[in-house]
Amino acid sequence: MSSKPRKSALLFLLFALVFVTLPRAQETTATTSEAAGTSTPPALPPTNDPKEIIRRAMQLDQHNFDMSRNYTYEERRVVKALDKHGNEKHKQIETLDWTILYGEPYSRLTQKDDKPLSEKDEKKEQEKVDKFIDKRKNEDERDREKRLEKMEKERRQERAFDADVVNAYDFRIVNEEQVNGRDNFVIEAIPRKDFHPTQPHADMLTKVKGRVWIDKQDYGLTKLQAETVDTLSFGLFIARIHKGALLTYEQTLINNEVWLPSKVAVNGGARIMLLMNGDVAMQSDYSNYKKFTTGIRILPGVKEVEPGSRPPSQPNQ
Numbered sequence: 001m002s003s004k005p006r007k008s009a010l011l012f013l014l015f016a017l018v019f020v021t022l023p024r025a026q027e028t029t030a031t032t033s034e035a036a037g038t039s040t041p042p043a044l045p046p047t048n049d050p051k052e053i054i055r056r057a058m059q060l061d062q063h064n065f066d067m068s069r070n071y072t073y074e075e076r077r078v079v080k081a082l083d084k085h086g087n088e089k090h091k092q093i094e095t096l097d098w099t100i101l102y103g104e105p106y107s108r109l110t111q112k113d114d115k116p117l118s119e120k121d122e123k124k125e126q127e128k129v130d131k132f133i134d135k136r137k138n139e140d141e142r143d144r145e146k147r148l149e150k151m152e153k154e155r156r157q158e159r160a161f162d163a164d165v166v167n168a169y170d171f172r173i174v175n176e177e178q179v180n181g182r183d184n185f186v187i188e189a190i191p192r193k194d195f196h197p198t199q200p201h202a203d204m205l206t207k208v209k210g211r212v213w214i215d216k217q218d219y220g221l222t223k224l225q226a227e228t229v230d231t232l233s234f235g236l237f238i239a240r241i242h243k244g245a246l247l248t249y250e251q252t253l254i255n256n257e258v259w260l261p262s263k264v265a266v267n268g269g270a271r272i273m274l275l276m277n278g279d280v281a282m283q284s285d286y287s288n289y290k291k292f293t294t295g296i297r298i299l300p301g302v303k304e305v306e307p308g309s310r311p312p313s314q315p316n317q
Contacts, residue, residue, distance in 0.1 A: 050171035056219040068260035072099040074288040082279040102136040168205035184218040220259040224249040242269035
């Protein structure tokens with residue numbers, strides 16, 4: 001299990017190698033949650049200003065985040081270990097089911113190498129679910145308030161980071177293309193030499209260039225393809241993406257109401273010190289989005305779970 005803050009699409013890509021992906025952890029009041037589930041982005045006048053188009057896409061991202069809390073989905077994650085020539089030495093495949101428990105994203109491993117879990121591994125996953133639920137059920141009010149304050153602080157930082165993204169690049173419309181039958185702006189993003197970051201990690205933006213596909217109808221981010229122009233490092237010994245690596249992020253329109261990720265990939269060389277010693281290439285594919293209009297959430301191996309209740313211990317069917 002892991003909770004993963006999904007910042008702007010660009011930072012989302014930068015952290016793809018350590019799978020800091022959809023969705024962001026959050027718990028809100030009932031009033032805020034209900035409003036998020038029914039709100040829609042306001043209609044905006046047409047524009048051909050690339051910077052304004054990017055700004056609108058990032059504003060829509062907040063709506064997408066709010067709506068994403070109503071969905072569960074499946075992630076198929078592939079990690080390949082590479083030799084010094086970039087050839088595959090080893091491949092690991094994991095399939096996870098994602099849902100929302102106590103206002104937080106929760107992932108449960110359901111397959112390894114496209115095969116069902118062993119009885120031993122299935123038992124471990126169930127124990128993780130039970131432990132997580134017990135922790136949240138027994139959380140006192142003070143700890144809960146601290147956790148919510150931390151989440152709100154992170155959201156403020158994310159909004160501030162969005163402003164850095166807009167200011168970090170020179171944007172230029174280079175083409176118009178159709179993606180899945182919908183018209184898109186194709187916008188080139190070139191790092192500005194005079195950019196001064198204001199938020200943590202925003203200095204990494206100057207090390208990435210690329211193109212963004214933005215839906216002309218509602219400004220949804222359809223696709224982002226980027227290349228690192230310098231090495232990206234995450235901590236002294238955590239991870240890094242090499243210069244020249246190709247980053248891909250794709251989204252799909254679900255139920256004609258929300259843009260959600262369909263693919264995240266890093267190719268061309270990345271190194272994760274905590275997982276393996278050599279270079280790796282990674283890709284996550286997201287599918288099987290399911291919307292829930294009630295308070296019931298579905299967990300792998302459990303038929304129905306009411307909010308706050310404990311799922312029975314039983315293996316996947």
